[in-house]
């Protein structure tokens with residue numbers, strides 16, 4: 001692969017740090033950040049991510065990466081999903097637990113979709129990754145909804161794990177693996 005500079009468009013510092021930690025190890029890939037909070041469509045996560053990538057590329061005018069993350073409750077047929085950011089802001093960790101109080105099924109999955117395009121007018125490629133788990137009362141201290149998400153087979157929430165451990169099992173690393181494979185074949 002030829003060496004390539006990609007711009008990751010995100011307003012989220014934690015996302016940026018996680019993605020840099022993972023993509024930084026790949027030879028020939030250089031990551032720059034463009035810090036804007038892009039407008040997000042309503043709809044299915046794939047459509048939101050595709051449109052977000054397209055919009056980002058218009059301002060970057062070159063190779064662009066974006067990422068959109070959902071937290072999906074099975075009892076709610078996948079909601080809050082891509083709207084988790086607003087749910088978290090308004091309801092907090094406790095409120096998100098309360099939503100599930102009336103349901104026996106606390107299972108959930110986190111989903112990250114990376115979008116990549118060579119630039120404006122080029123095809124948008126999507127790379128999804130999921131991690132199955134369940135919603136628990138908050139434990140630990142890290143960003144977003146990490147304290148209330150406990151992955152299947154683990155005793156700890158994402159927030160209680162080391163960054164390395166989270167990075168090896170998370171939805172984001174699974175999605176990123178697909179993106180890396182694609183970039184290496186270019």
Ligand SMILES: Nc1ncnc2c1ncn2[C@H]1C[C@H](O)[C@@H](COP(=O)(O)OP(=O)(O)OP(=O)(O)O)O1
Pocket residue numbers: 009010011012015036037038067068069070084085086088143144145146158170172
């Ligand atoms: N790996 C993660 N662990 C925990 N929480 C996360 C993670 N990734 C994202 N979140 C949180 C941050 C947001 O509240 C929500 C995802 O919304 P999203 O629109 O994808 O991010 P964002 O608006 O913060 O950044 P961006 O600028 O990339 O859109 O989930």
Ligand SMILES: [Mg+2]
Pocket residue numbers: 037038040085
């Ligand atoms: Mg956003």
